[in-house]
Amino acid sequence: MEHKTFLPWIRGIVFPLVCRLCGCMMMRAGRACPLCSDCEKELPEVGDCRCRICGRSLISEDETCMICRKRASLFNMEQNRSVFEYRDQAKELIHQYKFSQARGLYVYFAERLTLEYNSFFPGLVAVPVPTSRKSLRTRGWDHMGIIADMMHSAGKVPVEKFLEHHGRHAQKELDYEGRLTNIKGSIGLKAASCRLPEDALLLDDVFTTGATVSECAAVLKSAGVKRVYSLTLAID
Ligand SMILES: [Zn+2]
Ligand SMILES: [Zn+2]
Numbered sequence: 550m551e552h553k554t555f556l557p558w559i560r561g562i563v564f565p566l567v568c569r570l571c572g573c574m575m576m577r578a579g580r581a582c583p584l585c586s587d588c589e590k591e592l593p594e595v596g597d598c599r600c601r602i603c604g605r606s607l608i609s610e611d612e613t614c615m616i617c618r619k620r621a622s623l624f625n626m627e628q629n630r631s632v633f634e635y636r637d638q639a640k641e642l643i644h645q646y647k648f649s650q651a652r653g654l655y656v657y658f659a660e661r662l663t664l665e666y667n668s669f670f671p672g673l674v675a676v677p678v679p680t681s682r683k684s685l686r687t688r689g690w691d692h693m694g695i696i697a698d699m700m701h702s703a704g705k706v707p708v709e710k711f712l713e714h715h716g717r718h719a720q721k722e723l724d725y726e727g728r729l730t731n732i733k734g735s736i737g738l739k740a741a742s743c744r745l746p747e748d749a750l751l752l753d754d755v756f757t758t759g760a761t762v763s764e765c766a767a768v769l770k771s772a773g774v775k776r777v778y779s780l781t782l783a784i785d
Pocket of ligand 2: 601615616617621
């Protein structure tokens, strides 16, 4: 996908002329990127050598990372793929988006996820992971929902919001076991979701333990979806 695909959709949005990360004045004609070229190059992207399940960068392990070897039985998904490693500038940018009201970043994140989608998951129905009610109240908007909407309108990605969140608690402060317990039973299928695809691609912001996407995958599979993948902005 060419970057200019997103241009008609950002015409009405005024981006600041200062870089989101370093604050320098910048000119990025033709891009939805809110970063100067130096800062964009510094974003820590996941390398080519990845775990075949969770997509973490591998150093010496053989195909599967140590974490996935221990937790394989709990993992309901085929594979996760992430754009960035959740550290440094990528972490800062995602924090600005989720917690500092830098809502305009959805355009850039949608662009990056769509590039990854077209290369690795073309044709799959994308399903955004639903936000908890508490986060919706605090943040005021569905941060993955609007990224998915943008991927659909500008990138022609098929998007279906099949899932909803019944739980009251966010996952942020919990460890793996806590996240599993907290998320269990809190994701449900929307009543109108009758035509489910054979393959689905979950969209989420950060893959930490995999408990959230794994629970979403379990719900989709119990309703008849055969294979579930996930595409996330970053992996912790
Ligand atoms: Zn910069
Ligand atoms: Zn792994």
